[in-house]
Amino acid sequence: MSDRPKNPFLKVKSGPSPTRTGVSNAVTEGLASPLSAMSKAADLMPMDSEQLRGFLHFRLASAQAARSRASWIGGRLYNKFSGETPDYVPLSGTQLRQTLLAMRVETPAFVVARGEYELRIDYAEKALAALNEDKKRA
Numbered sequence: 001m002s003d004r005p006k007n008p009f010l011k012v013k014s015g016p017s018p019t020r021t022g023v024s025n026a027v028t029e030g031l032a033s034p035l036s037a038m039s040k041a042a043d044l045m046p047m048d049s050e051q052l053r054g055f056l057h058f059r060l061a062s063a064q065a066a067r068s069r070a071s072w073i074g075g076r077l078y079n080k081f082s083g084e085t086p087d088y089v090p091l092s093g094t095q096l097r098q099t100l101l102a103m104r105v106e107t108p109a110f111v112v113a114r115g116e117y118e119l120r121i122d123y124a125e126k127a128l129a130a131l132n133e134d135k136k137r138a
Contacts, residue, residue, distance in 0.1 A: 009123050010123075011088060013117060015110070015115035046094055047095070049102070049135070052099070052102065053132065053135070056124055056131070060089060060124055060125060065084070066084040067086035088121065089119050090117070091116075091117050091118070092116060093113040094113045096111055096115075096117045099123075099127045102130045102131050102134075103127045103130050
């Protein structure tokens with residue numbers, strides 16, 4: 001049997017859609033929290049390679065903590081309610097594009113900047129290793 005992981009390397013949590021945006025605007029009367037808007041705007045801004053390294057390092061450390069917690073019921077509950085998983089790191093579309101670019105992997109056409117995705121841990125580790133290698137060469 002193969003040692004290849006059985007989970008997909010990428011999960012789509014959400015992506016922009018006209019229906020979702022229309023319903024959201026109807027419910028909130030077109031108003032969004034300024035902090036939420038700033039958070040979404042920050043996710044759309046590209047990072048330089050040093051920022052991306054720090055970001056991926058933080059996300060991987062969070063996933064490792066989730067993996068450690070997953071060994072007992074209270075930790076699994078914490079992971080479920082906090083949205084952390086031991087197998088994937090959450091990324092915006094912009095962050096995902098940059099991460100895949102660091103590995104020299106072409107971004108799938110369905111990935112959009114405002115989307116929310118989860119990248120499997122081993123791919124995030126490969127991207128971080130590639131960024132570290134690029135830093136050594138520079």
